[in-house]
Amino acid sequence: MTPLERMLSWHSNWSLNDGYVKCKACGAMQAESAKENKFPHTETCSVVRLNQSPWQLLDEVRMAFESTENTKS
Ligand SMILES: [Zn+2]
Numbered sequence: 001m002t003p004l005e006r007m008l009s010w011h012s013n014w015s016l017n018d019g020y021v022k023c024k025a026c027g028a029m030q031a032e033s034a035k036e037n038k039f040p041h042t043e044t045c046s047v048v049r050l051n052q053s054p055w056q057l058l059d060e061v062r063m064a065f066e067s068t069e070n071t072k073s
Contacts (some may be wrong), residue, residue: 003064010061013047014054021054023047030054 001009015022022029026045030037035055041048 001064003061003068006061006064010054010057014057016058021058023054 013024019032020029023041025047026042028040030039
């Protein structure tokens with residue numbers, strides 16, 4: 001996956017606003033300061049089974065972009 005594809009994939013499940021990540025499937029939100037906690041999905045949320053932290057995924061997107069920058073120079 002390219003960094004851009006990773007980012008688009010992230011945005012298909014999550015949105016980021018004012019330091020909060022929101023799950024697009026169930027509408028649950030989590031502040032960045034609570035990123036070490038389990039994401040508060042509703043029990044019926046379709047994303048919860050992936051058991052992924054949106055903050056962790058976002059870090060991976062950021063690192064993917066950074067490694068692209070590094071290989072350019
Ligand atoms: Zn959810």
